[in-house]
Amino acid sequence: MSAQTTSPRTDGSGAAGTSRPRRTGRAAASDVAGLGIGRAVLFVVPALALIAAFLVFPALWTLYLGVLKYDLAGSNAAAPQFVGLGNYTDALTDPRFANSVLLTLAFVGLSAVIGQNGLGFVLAATLRRAAGWVRTLVSGLVLLSWILPGTVVVFLWQALLDRNGGTLNALLGTPGAAWTLDHPLATIVVFNVWRGTAFSMLLYSAALDAVPTSHLETARLYGSGPLRTFRDVVLPRIRGHILTNTLLITLWTFNDFTPYMLTGGGPEHRSETLPVYVYRMSIEGGQLGFGSAISLIMLVINLVIALFYLRLLRRRGG
Amino acid sequence: MRRIFGDELVRHALSRIGLYVFAGVVLVFFALPLLWLVLTPFSRTPAYQITAPSFTLHNFRVLLDNPFALRSIGNSLVLAGGTAVLAVVFAGTAAYALSRVRLPGRDALLYAILLLSSIVTGTAAMVPIFLMLFQLNMIDNRLALILVLTGGLLPSAMFILKDFMDSVPKSYEESARVFGASPLQILRHVVAPVVRPGLATIAVWAIVQVWGNFLLPYILLHDQTKQPAAVIMYTFYDEGGTPNFALISTFSLLYSVPVVVAYLIVNRRYGFRFQGGIKG
Numbered sequence: 001m002s003a004q005t006t007s008p009r010t011d012g013s014g015a016a017g018t019s020r021p022r023r024t025g026r027a028a029a030s031d032v033a034g035l036g037i038g039r040a041v042l043f044v045v046p047a048l049a050l051i052a053a054f055l056v057f058p059a060l061w062t063l064y065l066g067v068l069k070y071d072l073a074g075s076n077a078a079a080p081q082f083v084g085l086g087n088y089t090d091a092l093t094d095p096r097f098a099n100s101v102l103l104t105l106a107f108v109g110l111s112a113v114i115g116q117n118g119l120g121f122v123l124a125a126t127l128r129r130a131a132g133w134v135r136t137l138v139s140g141l142v143l144l145s146w147i148l149p150g151t152v153v154v155f156l157w158q159a160l161l162d163r164n165g166g167t168l169n170a171l172l173g174t175p176g177a178a179w180t181l182d183h184p185l186a187t188i189v190v191f192n193v194w195r196g197t198a199f200s201m202l203l204y205s206a207a208l209d210a211v212p213t214s215h216l217e218t219a220r221l222y223g224s225g226p227l228r229t230f231r232d233v234v235l236p237r238i239r240g241h242i243l244t245n246t247l248l249i250t251l252w253t254f255n256d257f258t259p260y261m262l263t264g265g266g267p268e269h270r271s272e273t274l275p276v277y278v279y280r281m282s283i284e285g286g287q288l289g290f291g292s293a294i295s296l297i298m299l300v301i302n303l304v305i306a307l308f309y310l311r312l313l314r315r316r317g318g
Numbered sequence: 319m320r321r322i323f324g325d326e327l328v329r330h331a332l333s334r335i336g337l338y339v340f341a342g343v344v345l346v347f348f349a350l351p352l353l354w355l356v357l358t359p360f361s362r363t364p365a366y367q368i369t370a371p372s373f374t375l376h377n378f379r380v381l382l383d384n385p386f387a388l389r390s391i392g393n394s395l396v397l398a399g400g401t402a403v404l405a406v407v408f409a410g411t412a413a414y415a416l417s418r419v420r421l422p423g424r425d426a427l428l429y430a431i432l433l434l435s436s437i438v439t440g441t442a443a444m445v446p447i448f449l450m451l452f453q454l455n456m457i458d459n460r461l462a463l464i465l466v467l468t469g470g471l472l473p474s475a476m477f478i479l480k481d482f483m484d485s486v487p488k489s490y491e492e493s494a495r496v497f498g499a500s501p502l503q504i505l506r507h508v509v510a511p512v513v514r515p516g517l518a519t520i521a522v523w524a525i526v527q528v529w530g531n532f533l534l535p536y537i538l539l540h541d542q543t544k545q546p547a548a549v550i551m552y553t554f555y556d557e558g559g560t561p562n563f564a565l566i567s568t569f570s571l572l573y574s575v576p577v578v579v580a581y582l583i584v585n586r587r588y589g590f591r592f593q594g595g596i597k598g
Contacts, residue, residue, distance in 0.1 A: 031418060031419050031420075034495055034501055035415060035418060035419050035501050036419075037419060037421070039415075039501060040415040040416075040418070040419035040421060041415075041421070043411040043412055043414060043415035044411075044412045044415050044416065044421070046408045046411070046412070047408040047409060047411070047412035047472050047476060048412070048431075050408065050465060050468055050469040050472055051431055051434070051435075051469055051472055051473060053465075053469060054447065054465065054466050054468075054469030054470065055431070055434050055435060055438045055443075055469055055470065055473070056434065056438075057446075057450070058438060058443040058446035058447050058450065059434070059437070059438050059443065059446075061446040061449075061450070062443070062445065062446050065445070065446065065449070119344075122340075123344065126337055126340060126341070127341070129337060130337060130338070130341055134338070134341050137345065138341055138344055138345055138348070141345065141348040141349050141352065142344075142348055143581070144348075144352060144578070145348055145351075145352070147526075147577050147578065147581050148355075148574050148577060148578075149529065149530040149547070149548060149573055149574060149577060150530050150532055150548065151530075151532055151547070151548045151549075151551050151552075151573075152355065152551075152570040152573060152574050153351065155551065155561075155566060155570060156351040156352065156354050156355055156570075157351055158366075159351075159354045159358075159366045159368075160350060160351045160354070162366040164366070165365050165366030165367035166366055166367075167350060167353070167354070167366075167367070167368050168350075170367065170368075171350075194347065194348065194351065251436065255439040255440075255441040255442060256441070257440075257441050257532065257533045258532075261532065275441040275442075278441070278444065278445065279444065279537075282444075282445045282448075283444065283445070283448060283537055288445060288449055291445040292445050292446065295442055295443065295444070295445050295446070298441070298442040299437055299438065299442050299443075302436070302437040302438075302439065302442055303437050306433055306436045306437050307433075309436075310429075310433060
């Protein structure tokens with residue numbers, strides 16, 4: 001359940017970046033501590049039980065709940081009805097669902113794939129050439145935006161964007177401009193770029209460190225400009241990092257619940273991304289069956305992104 | 319040091335100027351929202367508006383007088399600490415067994431649960447998890463929430479710890495066995511000290527994850543006396559919906575400081591970088 005996190009991860013993504021289990025013939029045969037299969041199973045059971053209860057079961061249960069008309073209150077609470085694919089056909093004909101899908105695409109595409117990716121890379125590339133204290137100051141602030149608790153930064157942005165006393169209106173001389181009401185999608189996009197750029201910046205810094213300086217020097221001597229150097233020397237070496245980064249931030253942004261805290265999905269559903277839509281339909285509105293159907297769609301999308309990522313790691317011998 | 323001539327000097331100077339202009343713009347973009355957090359707690363007139371500094375500690379008195387504020391920090395500590403302990407213990411024992419005993423289908427199992435944990439996020443699974451605890455009558459049960467959070471973190475924790483365990487030389491355990499130590503004693507006195515950095519990493523990571531988590535406590539804890547800091551901030555408004563600025567500003571600061579301190583410690587100790595973790 002790692003949402004877009006603010007944790008000091010040195011390995012990238014919790015675990016996705018760690019090396020694979022090594023197979024060594026000797027280790028396989030030796031049970032040095034004399035655990036024995038029986039005790040080994042005992043050691044593994046508590047962890048697997050929790051994983052089964054809170055990861056496997058919920059995922060499978062959405063399959064079943066998704067085909068029911070099941071509400072928290074009312075006649076469908078006591079006796080849920082089987083409706084087959086009814087929830088899914090309802091969703092496909094619901095303009096609010098279509099709106100939510102489009103908003104999610106825009107939110108992920110603009111704030112993660114373009115925003116965090118682009119700004120993160122440009123920061124990593126330019127800060128290398130800046131003076132030491134400038135680098136420390138800028139990257140320190142970028143990191144701070146990433147590690148502070150979500151609830152706190154959401155309030156900071158509300159203070160920044162507030163109509164009457166907000167810092168932004170005071171600076172721009174636009175008193176009374178209601179940013180969150182007039183531009184809800186832009187608000188959550190800019191906020192999420194601010195919030196999550198640190199990860200991409202760190203990853204690209206590490207990637208660029210691995211590009212040999214001698215190659216860059218050679219390119220410069222042959223008179224190739226920055227863009228050509230980037231295309232011919234840098235890009236081939238960091239292509240894998242770009243893919244890795246894009247997949248991870250896409251997964252996190254797609255599952256990000258912070259937009260709810262900032263705009264509540266409003267006004268008039270104009271910032272209601274899929275997570276917010278599910279929350280408002282099922283936890284607020286009590287339509288558990290319908291919410292489960294949407295949740296299953298989300299799980300499948302997550303699965304597709306994760307499989308892409310795994311394939312990438314495998315192919316690169318990760 | 320390269321020597322620079324004529325045209326190239328101009329180009330070089332321009333590119334430096336461009337670089338610093340860009341750095342300045344980025345600096346403003348990232349610093350602007352953060353100013354409020356630094357200035358408002360000490361302001362005599364806390365509001366949305368950032369005011370010129372007028373140093374006072376009165377807002378902290380408001381914080382201490384609020385019945386829920388400090389308690390929620392305690393709740394966050396309980397949730398984060400409980401999750402960290404369970405994650406370290408369960409992932410530690412499981413990773414050790416998986417590292418030392420060749421259970422059938424081990425590697426496939428590890429990969430399957432790792433894949434699963436990135437798919438079944440809190441957001442995508444909020445409906446079944448909410449319903450499960452609702453039907454078990456465990457809404458407002460903090461232990462249940464700790465178990466949910468632990469379940470979500472275990473796959474990654476197991477994966478990382480198994481790597482650590484794999485790197486512990488087996489000769490230690492062999493000699494301990496020669497001296498007649500039981501497997502549990504070996505785990506406690508031989509393996510645990512060696513993999514301590516790994517365990518500490520998992521503990522810190524679990525604490526940070528839970529400390530900022532909003533969605534799960536928000537849907538699973540409705541009792542204000544049990545809610546953690548992430549959720550309680552939503553109650554710091556008066557009936558008219560006006561935020562209590564004195565309270566929110568000081569509380570935000572108090573709630574943020576541990577994260578920053580943890581980051582600084584980790585940064586000093588290990589360096590905050592990707593150490594070849596992500597293969598390009």
